Amino acid sequence: MSNQIVVPFGPQHPVLPEPIHLDLVLEDERVVEAVPTIGYVHRGLEKLVEKRDFKDYVLIAERICGICSFTHSVTYCNAIEHIMGIEVPPRAQFIRTIWMEYSRMHSHLLWLGLTADAMGFENLFMNAWRLREEILDDMEATTGGRVIQGSSKVGGIRLDIPDEKLGEMVDHLKSIRPLLEESNRIFTHDQTVRHRMRGLGVLSKEEAWDLGAVGPTARGSGCDMDVRSTGYSAYGELGFKPITFPHGDCLDRCLVRSEEVLAAVDLVERAVAKMPDGPIEEKVKGNPDGEYFAFSEQPRGECMHYVKANGKKNIVRHRVRTPTFTNIPPLVKMLAGIELADVPVVVLTIDPCIGCAER
Amino acid sequence: MNEQKHTVIEIAVTDLLKKAEEYHTKGHRLVQIGCTPLGDRYEINYTFTTAWDFESLRITVHDGDEIPSISGTYWGAFIYENEIHDLFGLSVTDMNIDFQGHLIETRVPTPFKNPPKVTIVSKGGDAQ
Numbered sequence: 268m269s270n271q272i273v274v275p276f277g278p279q280h281p282v283l284p285e286p287i288h289l290d291l292v293l294e295d296e297r298v299v300e301a302v303p304t305i306g307y308v309h310r311g312l313e314k315l316v317e318k319r320d321f322k323d324y325v326l327i328a329e330r331i332c333g334i335c336s337f338t339h340s341v342t343y344c345n346a347i348e349h350i351m352g353i354e355v356p357p358r359a360q361f362i363r364t365i366w367m368e369y370s371r372m373h374s375h376l377l378w379l380g381l382t383a384d385a386m387g388f389e390n391l392f393m394n395a396w397r398l399r400e401e402i403l404d405d406m407e408a409t410t411g412g413r414v415i416q417g418s419s420k421v422g423g424i425r426l427d428i429p430d431e432k433l434g435e436m437v438d439h440l441k442s443i444r445p446l447l448e449e450s451n452r453i454f455t456h457d458q459t460v461r462h463r464m465r466g467l468g469v470l471s472k473e474e475a476w477d478l479g480a481v482g483p484t485a486r487g488s489g490c491d492m493d494v495r496s497t498g499y500s501a502y503g504e505l506g507f508k509p510i511t512f513p514h515g516d517c518l519d520r521c522l523v524r525s526e527e528v529l530a531a532v533d534l535v536e537r538a539v540a541k542m543p544d545g546p547i548e549e550k551v552k553g554n555p556d557g558e559y560f561a562f563s564e565q566p567r568g569e570c571m572h573y574v575k576a577n578g579k580k581n582i583v584r585h586r587v588r589t590p591t592f593t594n595i596p597p598l599v600k601m602l603a604g605i606e607l608a609d610v611p612v613v614v615l616t617i618d619p620c621i622g623c624a625e626r
Numbered sequence: 627m628n629e630q631k632h633t634v635i636e637i638a639v640t641d642l643l644k645k646a647e648e649y650h651t652k653g654h655r656l657v658q659i660g661c662t663p664l665g666d667r668y669e670i671n672y673t674f675t676t677a678w679d680f681e682s683l684r685i686t687v688h689d690g691d692e693i694p695s696i697s698g699t700y701w702g703a704f705i706y707e708n709e710i711h712d713l714f715g716l717s718v719t720d721m722n723i724d725f726q727g728h729l730i731e732t733r734v735p736t737p738f739k740n741p742p743k744v745t746i747v748s749k750g751g752d753a754q
Binding site for chain 2: 562
Protein backbone atom coordinates (compact mmCIF):
# COMPACT_ATOMS: atom_id res chain seq x y z
CA MET A 268 0.00 0.00 0.00
CA SER A 269 1.45 3.37 -1.00
CA ASN A 270 1.17 6.62 0.91
CA GLN A 271 0.17 9.86 -0.71
CA ILE A 272 2.46 12.86 -0.45
CA VAL A 273 2.04 16.42 -1.75
CA VAL A 274 4.87 17.95 -3.77
CA PRO A 275 4.65 21.69 -4.48
CA PHE A 276 5.45 22.59 -8.10
CA GLY A 277 6.08 26.30 -8.65
CA PRO A 278 5.41 29.17 -8.42
CA GLN A 279 9.16 29.41 -9.11
CA HIS A 280 10.39 26.58 -11.32
CA PRO A 281 13.02 26.39 -14.08
CA VAL A 282 10.43 25.60 -16.79
CA LEU A 283 7.96 28.27 -15.70
CA PRO A 284 8.58 31.72 -17.10
CA GLU A 285 5.67 32.97 -14.97
CA PRO A 286 4.33 31.95 -11.57
CA ILE A 287 1.70 29.24 -11.25
CA HIS A 288 1.62 26.90 -8.31
CA LEU A 289 0.52 23.26 -8.47
CA ASP A 290 0.08 21.02 -5.47
CA LEU A 291 0.89 17.60 -6.91
CA VAL A 292 -0.61 14.73 -4.93
CA LEU A 293 1.67 11.74 -5.55
CA GLU A 294 1.51 8.02 -4.97
CA ASP A 295 5.14 6.94 -5.30
CA GLU A 296 6.26 8.84 -8.42
CA ARG A 297 2.80 9.02 -10.01
CA VAL A 298 0.57 12.10 -9.93
CA VAL A 299 -2.95 11.30 -8.76
CA GLU A 300 -4.19 14.87 -8.52
CA ALA A 301 -2.99 18.38 -9.36
CA VAL A 302 -4.44 21.43 -7.60
CA PRO A 303 -3.54 24.77 -9.22
CA THR A 304 -3.22 28.15 -7.50
CA ILE A 305 -2.74 31.45 -9.32
CA GLY A 306 -2.85 35.07 -8.19
CA TYR A 307 0.84 35.87 -7.80
CA VAL A 308 0.74 38.50 -10.56
CA HIS A 309 -2.92 39.60 -10.52
CA ARG A 310 -2.96 43.23 -11.69
CA GLY A 311 -6.67 44.07 -11.84
CA LEU A 312 -6.35 45.47 -15.39
CA GLU A 313 -10.03 44.76 -16.09
CA LYS A 314 -10.93 47.14 -13.28
CA LEU A 315 -8.76 49.89 -14.72
CA VAL A 316 -11.17 50.27 -17.64
CA GLU A 317 -13.51 52.15 -15.30
CA LYS A 318 -10.86 54.88 -14.86
CA ARG A 319 -9.50 55.27 -18.40
CA ASP A 320 -10.90 56.70 -21.62
CA PHE A 321 -12.01 53.81 -23.83
CA LYS A 322 -9.62 54.90 -26.61
CA ASP A 323 -6.59 55.14 -24.32
CA TYR A 324 -7.44 51.79 -22.80
CA VAL A 325 -6.23 50.06 -26.00
CA LEU A 326 -2.68 50.53 -24.72
CA ILE A 327 -3.59 48.86 -21.41
CA ALA A 328 -5.40 45.99 -23.17
CA GLU A 329 -2.20 45.44 -25.15
CA ARG A 330 -0.23 45.08 -21.91
CA ILE A 331 -2.37 42.17 -20.67
CA CYS A 332 0.29 39.96 -22.22
CA GLY A 333 3.86 40.48 -23.39
CA ILE A 334 3.54 37.93 -26.19
CA CYS A 335 -0.03 38.07 -27.53
CA SER A 336 -0.01 41.81 -26.91
CA PHE A 337 -1.02 42.93 -30.39
CA THR A 338 -3.87 40.42 -30.61
CA HIS A 339 -5.25 41.63 -27.27
CA SER A 340 -5.35 45.21 -28.51
CA VAL A 341 -7.02 44.21 -31.79
CA THR A 342 -9.65 42.10 -30.02
CA TYR A 343 -10.51 44.95 -27.66
CA CYS A 344 -10.70 47.33 -30.64
CA ASN A 345 -12.96 44.84 -32.47
CA ALA A 346 -15.38 44.87 -29.54
CA ILE A 347 -15.52 48.69 -29.42
CA GLU A 348 -15.79 48.95 -33.20
CA HIS A 349 -18.73 46.54 -33.30
CA ILE A 350 -20.55 48.42 -30.54
CA MET A 351 -20.00 51.76 -32.30
CA GLY A 352 -20.65 50.41 -35.81
CA ILE A 353 -17.23 51.51 -37.08
CA GLU A 354 -16.22 50.00 -40.40
CA VAL A 355 -12.45 49.49 -40.26
CA PRO A 356 -10.82 50.16 -43.67
CA PRO A 357 -9.69 46.98 -45.50
CA ARG A 358 -6.01 47.99 -45.58
CA ALA A 359 -6.03 48.35 -41.79
CA GLN A 360 -7.65 44.90 -41.48
CA PHE A 361 -4.97 43.34 -43.67
CA ILE A 362 -2.11 45.00 -41.80
CA ARG A 363 -3.65 43.97 -38.46
CA THR A 364 -3.77 40.40 -39.79
CA ILE A 365 -0.11 40.53 -40.81
CA TRP A 366 0.98 41.73 -37.38
CA MET A 367 -1.22 39.11 -35.68
CA GLU A 368 0.48 36.38 -37.71
CA TYR A 369 3.91 37.80 -36.87
CA SER A 370 2.83 37.62 -33.20
CA ARG A 371 1.89 33.97 -33.73
CA MET A 372 5.26 33.20 -35.31
CA HIS A 373 7.30 34.79 -32.56
CA SER A 374 5.09 33.30 -29.81
CA HIS A 375 5.31 29.77 -31.24
CA LEU A 376 9.06 30.05 -31.81
CA LEU A 377 9.46 31.25 -28.23
CA TRP A 378 7.47 28.26 -27.02
CA LEU A 379 9.30 25.78 -29.26
CA GLY A 380 12.58 27.07 -27.86
CA LEU A 381 11.38 26.81 -24.26
CA THR A 382 10.16 23.27 -24.87
CA ALA A 383 13.46 22.24 -26.44
CA ASP A 384 15.22 23.74 -23.40
CA ALA A 385 12.93 21.83 -21.01
CA MET A 386 13.90 18.62 -22.81
CA GLY A 387 17.59 19.49 -22.52
CA PHE A 388 17.90 19.99 -26.30
CA GLU A 389 19.98 23.15 -26.13
CA ASN A 390 20.87 23.45 -29.83
CA LEU A 391 17.21 23.30 -30.84
CA PHE A 392 16.37 25.90 -28.19
CA MET A 393 18.98 28.31 -29.52
CA ASN A 394 17.94 27.67 -33.12
CA ALA A 395 14.26 28.45 -32.38
CA TRP A 396 15.11 31.65 -30.53
CA ARG A 397 17.52 32.76 -33.26
CA LEU A 398 14.68 32.41 -35.78
CA ARG A 399 12.37 34.30 -33.42
CA GLU A 400 14.78 37.24 -33.48
CA GLU A 401 14.37 37.41 -37.27
CA ILE A 402 10.61 37.77 -36.81
CA LEU A 403 10.99 40.34 -34.03
CA ASP A 404 13.29 42.41 -36.26
CA ASP A 405 10.44 42.88 -38.75
CA MET A 406 7.98 43.67 -35.95
CA GLU A 407 10.36 46.30 -34.63
CA ALA A 408 11.04 47.74 -38.08
CA THR A 409 7.32 48.19 -38.83
CA THR A 410 5.91 49.16 -35.42
CA GLY A 411 8.87 50.37 -33.37
CA GLY A 412 8.31 47.69 -30.71
CA ARG A 413 9.50 44.10 -30.38
CA VAL A 414 6.75 42.73 -28.15
CA ILE A 415 4.55 45.75 -27.36
CA GLN A 416 3.63 47.40 -30.65
CA GLY A 417 1.09 50.10 -29.73
CA SER A 418 0.05 50.20 -33.37
CA SER A 419 -3.64 49.27 -33.13
CA LYS A 420 -6.28 51.86 -32.31
CA VAL A 421 -10.05 52.03 -32.25
CA GLY A 422 -11.04 52.51 -35.90
CA GLY A 423 -7.88 51.11 -37.50
CA ILE A 424 -4.12 51.30 -37.02
CA ARG A 425 -1.67 54.05 -36.14
CA LEU A 426 1.01 53.12 -38.69
CA ASP A 427 0.91 52.05 -42.31
CA ILE A 428 3.46 49.68 -43.80
CA PRO A 429 4.72 51.02 -47.14
CA ASP A 430 4.32 48.61 -50.05
CA GLU A 431 8.08 48.50 -50.52
CA LYS A 432 8.55 47.38 -46.92
CA LEU A 433 5.83 44.75 -47.33
CA GLY A 434 7.83 43.33 -50.25
CA GLU A 435 10.99 43.28 -48.11
CA MET A 436 9.13 41.44 -45.34
CA VAL A 437 8.01 38.74 -47.78
CA ASP A 438 11.56 38.41 -49.13
CA HIS A 439 12.86 38.09 -45.57
CA LEU A 440 10.32 35.40 -44.74
CA LYS A 441 11.24 33.53 -47.94
CA SER A 442 14.91 33.65 -46.92
CA ILE A 443 14.26 32.16 -43.46
CA ARG A 444 11.61 29.68 -44.61
CA PRO A 445 14.14 26.86 -45.22
CA LEU A 446 15.41 27.35 -41.66
CA LEU A 447 11.86 27.20 -40.29
CA GLU A 448 11.22 24.03 -42.31
CA GLU A 449 14.41 22.48 -40.96
CA SER A 450 13.33 23.33 -37.41
CA ASN A 451 9.92 21.85 -38.16
CA ARG A 452 11.54 18.68 -39.52
CA ILE A 453 13.54 18.25 -36.29
CA PHE A 454 10.44 18.64 -34.09
CA THR A 455 8.56 16.18 -36.32
CA HIS A 456 11.16 13.46 -36.77
CA ASP A 457 13.91 13.74 -34.15
CA GLN A 458 14.06 10.67 -31.92
CA THR A 459 14.86 12.68 -28.75
CA VAL A 460 11.78 14.87 -29.20
CA ARG A 461 9.51 11.96 -30.08
CA HIS A 462 10.78 9.84 -27.21
CA ARG A 463 10.19 12.67 -24.71
CA MET A 464 6.72 13.70 -25.90
CA ARG A 465 4.93 10.91 -27.80
CA GLY A 466 2.13 9.34 -25.75
CA LEU A 467 2.64 11.79 -22.85
CA GLY A 468 -0.14 13.92 -21.29
CA VAL A 469 -2.86 12.55 -23.55
CA LEU A 470 -6.09 14.53 -23.89
CA SER A 471 -8.69 12.84 -26.09
CA LYS A 472 -10.79 14.81 -28.57
CA GLU A 473 -13.89 14.31 -26.42
CA GLU A 474 -12.09 15.44 -23.26
CA ALA A 475 -10.66 18.49 -25.02
CA TRP A 476 -14.13 19.56 -26.16
CA ASP A 477 -15.84 18.77 -22.90
CA LEU A 478 -13.24 20.53 -20.74
CA GLY A 479 -13.19 23.65 -22.90
CA ALA A 480 -9.66 23.32 -24.28
CA VAL A 481 -8.74 25.88 -26.95
CA GLY A 482 -5.95 26.66 -29.38
CA PRO A 483 -3.10 24.21 -30.06
CA THR A 484 -4.16 22.29 -26.93
CA ALA A 485 -7.51 21.49 -28.60
CA ARG A 486 -6.18 21.19 -32.14
CA GLY A 487 -3.49 18.76 -30.96
CA SER A 488 -6.39 16.55 -29.84
CA GLY A 489 -8.03 16.66 -33.26
CA CYS A 490 -10.57 19.44 -32.54
CA ASP A 491 -11.04 21.54 -35.66
CA MET A 492 -11.35 24.78 -33.66
CA ASP A 493 -9.76 28.04 -34.72
CA VAL A 494 -11.48 31.43 -34.49
CA ARG A 495 -9.71 32.49 -37.69
CA SER A 496 -12.22 30.21 -39.45
CA THR A 497 -14.88 32.86 -38.75
CA GLY A 498 -13.04 35.24 -41.06
CA TYR A 499 -12.52 38.15 -38.66
CA SER A 500 -10.05 40.87 -39.71
CA ALA A 501 -8.78 39.76 -43.15
CA TYR A 502 -8.76 36.00 -42.52
CA GLY A 503 -11.95 35.53 -44.53
CA GLU A 504 -10.10 36.60 -47.68
CA LEU A 505 -6.95 34.55 -47.15
CA GLY A 506 -8.26 30.99 -47.46
CA PHE A 507 -7.52 29.90 -43.92
CA LYS A 508 -7.62 26.25 -42.76
CA PRO A 509 -6.97 25.08 -39.17
CA ILE A 510 -4.08 22.67 -38.49
CA THR A 511 -4.99 19.64 -36.40
CA PHE A 512 -3.22 16.50 -35.19
CA PRO A 513 -5.04 13.43 -33.86
CA HIS A 514 -3.16 11.90 -30.92
CA GLY A 515 -3.78 14.51 -28.20
CA ASP A 516 -0.34 14.07 -26.65
CA CYS A 517 2.51 16.50 -25.98
CA LEU A 518 4.10 15.83 -29.37
CA ASP A 519 0.95 16.68 -31.31
CA ARG A 520 0.47 19.93 -29.38
CA CYS A 521 4.07 20.73 -30.30
CA LEU A 522 3.57 19.83 -33.97
CA VAL A 523 0.48 22.06 -34.23
CA ARG A 524 2.60 25.05 -33.21
CA SER A 525 5.51 24.04 -35.40
CA GLU A 526 3.24 23.73 -38.47
CA GLU A 527 1.41 26.95 -37.60
CA VAL A 528 4.65 28.91 -37.89
CA LEU A 529 4.90 27.86 -41.55
CA ALA A 530 1.17 28.46 -42.07
CA ALA A 531 1.62 31.99 -40.66
CA VAL A 532 4.36 32.63 -43.23
CA ASP A 533 1.91 31.58 -45.97
CA LEU A 534 -0.84 33.82 -44.55
CA VAL A 535 1.48 36.84 -44.47
CA GLU A 536 2.54 36.20 -48.07
CA ARG A 537 -1.10 35.95 -49.19
CA ALA A 538 -2.06 39.06 -47.22
CA VAL A 539 0.74 41.06 -48.86
CA ALA A 540 -0.25 39.76 -52.31
CA LYS A 541 -3.86 40.88 -51.76
CA MET A 542 -3.09 44.08 -49.85
CA PRO A 543 -5.67 46.73 -50.76
CA ASP A 544 -4.89 50.44 -51.03
CA GLY A 545 -6.72 53.05 -49.06
CA PRO A 546 -6.95 54.69 -45.65
CA ILE A 547 -5.79 53.00 -42.47
CA GLU A 548 -8.29 54.36 -40.01
CA GLU A 549 -11.88 55.49 -39.62
CA LYS A 550 -12.62 58.53 -37.51
CA VAL A 551 -14.24 57.72 -34.16
CA LYS A 552 -17.06 59.96 -32.98
CA GLY A 553 -18.89 59.74 -29.68
CA ASN A 554 -18.74 57.05 -27.03
CA PRO A 555 -19.73 53.37 -27.16
CA ASP A 556 -23.15 52.34 -25.86
CA GLY A 557 -23.96 48.62 -25.79
CA GLU A 558 -22.17 45.33 -25.36
CA TYR A 559 -20.23 42.89 -27.51
CA PHE A 560 -18.34 39.62 -27.14
CA ALA A 561 -15.31 39.77 -29.47
CA PHE A 562 -13.36 36.60 -30.20
CA SER A 563 -9.92 36.15 -31.72
CA GLU A 564 -7.38 33.38 -32.14
CA GLN A 565 -4.29 34.23 -30.17
CA PRO A 566 -1.15 32.08 -30.46
CA ARG A 567 -2.31 30.21 -27.33
CA GLY A 568 -5.90 29.85 -28.53
CA GLU A 569 -9.35 31.39 -28.51
CA CYS A 570 -9.54 34.66 -26.60
CA MET A 571 -12.67 36.62 -25.71
CA HIS A 572 -12.99 40.29 -24.86
CA TYR A 573 -16.41 41.25 -23.49
CA VAL A 574 -17.11 44.97 -23.41
CA LYS A 575 -20.17 46.61 -21.88
CA ALA A 576 -20.53 50.38 -22.24
CA ASN A 577 -23.18 52.95 -21.34
CA GLY A 578 -22.46 55.90 -23.64
CA LYS A 579 -19.79 57.45 -21.42
CA LYS A 580 -16.07 57.61 -22.14
CA ASN A 581 -15.36 55.06 -19.39
CA ILE A 582 -16.41 51.48 -20.08
CA VAL A 583 -18.67 49.72 -17.55
CA ARG A 584 -17.02 46.30 -17.87
CA HIS A 585 -14.16 44.75 -19.78
CA ARG A 586 -13.91 41.02 -19.24
CA VAL A 587 -11.12 39.01 -20.86
CA ARG A 588 -11.29 35.22 -21.08
CA THR A 589 -7.78 34.19 -22.06
CA PRO A 590 -6.78 30.83 -23.54
CA THR A 591 -4.50 29.88 -20.65
CA PHE A 592 -7.32 30.34 -18.15
CA THR A 593 -9.63 27.96 -19.98
CA ASN A 594 -6.79 25.48 -20.58
CA ILE A 595 -6.22 25.01 -16.83
CA PRO A 596 -9.00 22.36 -16.37
CA PRO A 597 -7.64 20.28 -19.30
CA LEU A 598 -4.15 20.60 -17.77
CA VAL A 599 -5.44 19.28 -14.44
CA LYS A 600 -6.85 16.25 -16.31
CA MET A 601 -3.64 15.71 -18.29
CA LEU A 602 -1.49 15.68 -15.15
CA ALA A 603 -3.46 12.95 -13.39
CA GLY A 604 -1.70 9.63 -13.91
CA ILE A 605 1.66 10.81 -15.25
CA GLU A 606 5.11 10.52 -13.63
CA LEU A 607 6.44 13.45 -11.58
CA ALA A 608 9.40 13.84 -13.94
CA ASP A 609 7.02 14.41 -16.88
CA VAL A 610 5.08 17.24 -15.20
CA PRO A 611 7.28 20.10 -16.51
CA VAL A 612 6.92 19.00 -20.14
CA VAL A 613 3.15 18.50 -19.88
CA VAL A 614 2.65 21.87 -18.17
CA LEU A 615 4.65 23.55 -20.92
CA THR A 616 2.56 22.04 -23.70
CA ILE A 617 -0.47 24.22 -22.88
CA ASP A 618 1.94 27.18 -23.30
CA PRO A 619 0.86 28.72 -20.00
CA CYS A 620 0.76 32.51 -19.93
CA ILE A 621 -0.04 33.49 -16.37
CA GLY A 622 0.12 37.21 -17.08
CA CYS A 623 -2.80 36.64 -19.49
CA ALA A 624 -4.66 34.35 -17.10
CA GLU A 625 -4.51 36.84 -14.25
CA ARG A 626 -4.81 40.15 -16.11
CA MET B 627 -16.98 43.51 -40.90
CA ASN B 628 -17.41 39.84 -39.97
CA GLU B 629 -19.99 39.41 -37.23
CA GLN B 630 -19.65 36.53 -34.80
CA LYS B 631 -23.28 35.69 -34.08
CA HIS B 632 -24.05 35.88 -30.37
CA THR B 633 -27.42 35.47 -28.68
CA VAL B 634 -27.99 36.46 -25.05
CA ILE B 635 -30.85 34.72 -23.22
CA GLU B 636 -31.92 36.03 -19.82
CA ILE B 637 -33.02 33.29 -17.42
CA ALA B 638 -33.86 32.90 -13.73
CA VAL B 639 -31.19 31.51 -11.43
CA THR B 640 -33.47 28.54 -10.70
CA ASP B 641 -33.39 27.53 -14.40
CA LEU B 642 -29.61 27.60 -14.71
CA LEU B 643 -28.80 23.95 -14.03
CA LYS B 644 -31.57 22.65 -16.28
CA LYS B 645 -30.51 24.94 -19.15
CA ALA B 646 -26.82 24.03 -18.73
CA GLU B 647 -27.72 20.34 -18.93
CA GLU B 648 -29.69 21.01 -22.11
CA TYR B 649 -26.67 22.67 -23.73
CA HIS B 650 -24.44 19.80 -22.65
CA THR B 651 -26.85 17.24 -24.06
CA LYS B 652 -26.90 19.13 -27.38
CA GLY B 653 -23.07 18.95 -27.50
CA HIS B 654 -22.24 22.56 -26.73
CA ARG B 655 -18.93 23.39 -25.08
CA LEU B 656 -18.62 25.90 -22.26
CA VAL B 657 -16.75 28.94 -23.59
CA GLN B 658 -16.67 31.06 -20.45
CA ILE B 659 -18.49 32.33 -17.39
CA GLY B 660 -18.10 36.04 -16.78
CA CYS B 661 -19.46 38.42 -14.16
CA THR B 662 -20.34 42.10 -14.57
CA PRO B 663 -20.93 44.27 -11.47
CA LEU B 664 -23.72 46.78 -12.08
CA GLY B 665 -24.15 48.93 -9.00
CA ASP B 666 -26.41 46.90 -6.71
CA ARG B 667 -26.47 43.71 -8.77
CA TYR B 668 -24.33 41.40 -10.88
CA GLU B 669 -24.92 39.97 -14.35
CA ILE B 670 -23.34 36.59 -14.97
CA ASN B 671 -23.00 35.31 -18.54
CA TYR B 672 -22.57 31.60 -19.27
CA THR B 673 -21.40 31.31 -22.88
CA PHE B 674 -21.78 28.12 -24.94
CA THR B 675 -21.17 27.17 -28.55
CA THR B 676 -21.11 24.22 -30.92
CA ALA B 677 -19.21 25.92 -33.72
CA TRP B 678 -19.09 29.70 -33.98
CA ASP B 679 -22.67 30.68 -33.15
CA PHE B 680 -22.40 31.69 -29.52
CA GLU B 681 -25.21 31.68 -26.97
CA SER B 682 -25.01 33.21 -23.51
CA LEU B 683 -27.34 32.44 -20.63
CA ARG B 684 -27.58 35.51 -18.40
CA ILE B 685 -28.59 35.48 -14.77
CA THR B 686 -28.85 38.47 -12.43
CA VAL B 687 -27.88 38.10 -8.78
CA HIS B 688 -27.28 40.27 -5.74
CA ASP B 689 -24.77 40.17 -2.89
CA GLY B 690 -25.65 37.29 -0.60
CA ASP B 691 -27.46 35.24 -3.28
CA GLU B 692 -26.36 31.67 -3.84
CA ILE B 693 -25.49 30.56 -7.37
CA PRO B 694 -25.68 26.84 -8.17
CA SER B 695 -22.53 25.43 -9.72
CA ILE B 696 -22.74 23.94 -13.22
CA SER B 697 -19.50 21.99 -12.61
CA GLY B 698 -21.58 18.84 -12.20
CA THR B 699 -22.44 19.15 -15.90
CA TYR B 700 -19.38 21.00 -17.21
CA TRP B 701 -16.39 19.72 -15.20
CA GLY B 702 -14.14 22.62 -16.22
CA ALA B 703 -16.59 25.25 -14.95
CA PHE B 704 -14.87 25.21 -11.56
CA ILE B 705 -12.16 27.56 -12.82
CA TYR B 706 -14.67 30.30 -13.67
CA GLU B 707 -16.84 29.76 -10.62
CA ASN B 708 -13.89 29.97 -8.25
CA GLU B 709 -12.76 33.10 -10.09
CA ILE B 710 -16.18 34.69 -9.56
CA HIS B 711 -16.09 33.74 -5.90
CA ASP B 712 -12.56 35.08 -5.38
CA LEU B 713 -12.90 38.35 -7.31
CA PHE B 714 -16.54 39.29 -6.70
CA GLY B 715 -17.25 37.59 -3.37
CA LEU B 716 -20.30 35.75 -4.73
CA SER B 717 -21.24 32.40 -3.28
CA VAL B 718 -21.28 29.43 -5.68
CA THR B 719 -22.67 26.22 -4.21
CA ASP B 720 -21.66 22.60 -4.87
CA MET B 721 -18.54 23.23 -6.98
CA ASN B 722 -16.70 20.02 -7.90
CA ILE B 723 -13.39 21.67 -6.90
CA ASP B 724 -13.83 24.40 -4.30
CA PHE B 725 -10.65 26.35 -3.58
CA GLN B 726 -12.31 28.09 -0.59
CA GLY B 727 -11.12 31.48 -1.85
CA HIS B 728 -7.55 30.39 -2.66
CA LEU B 729 -7.57 30.00 -6.45
CA ILE B 730 -6.70 33.66 -7.05
CA GLU B 731 -4.69 35.02 -4.14
CA THR B 732 -5.16 38.79 -4.36
CA ARG B 733 -3.76 41.15 -1.72
CA VAL B 734 -7.17 42.85 -1.42
CA PRO B 735 -9.97 40.29 -0.92
CA THR B 736 -12.77 40.29 -3.55
CA PRO B 737 -11.36 43.32 -5.42
CA PHE B 738 -14.14 43.45 -8.05
CA LYS B 739 -17.06 43.37 -5.61
CA ASN B 740 -19.64 46.15 -5.82
CA PRO B 741 -18.60 48.89 -3.37
CA PRO B 742 -20.83 49.18 -0.31
CA LYS B 743 -23.42 51.96 -0.30
CA VAL B 744 -22.08 54.96 1.57
CA THR B 745 -24.42 57.10 3.61
CA ILE B 746 -23.12 60.54 4.50
CA VAL B 747 -24.23 61.55 7.98
CA SER B 748 -24.28 65.27 8.78
CA LYS B 749 -23.03 66.62 12.08
CA GLY B 750 -26.60 66.78 13.33
CA GLY B 751 -26.95 63.06 12.75
CA ASP B 752 -29.36 63.12 9.76
CA ALA B 753 -28.48 60.84 6.90
CA GLN B 754 -28.20 62.59 3.49
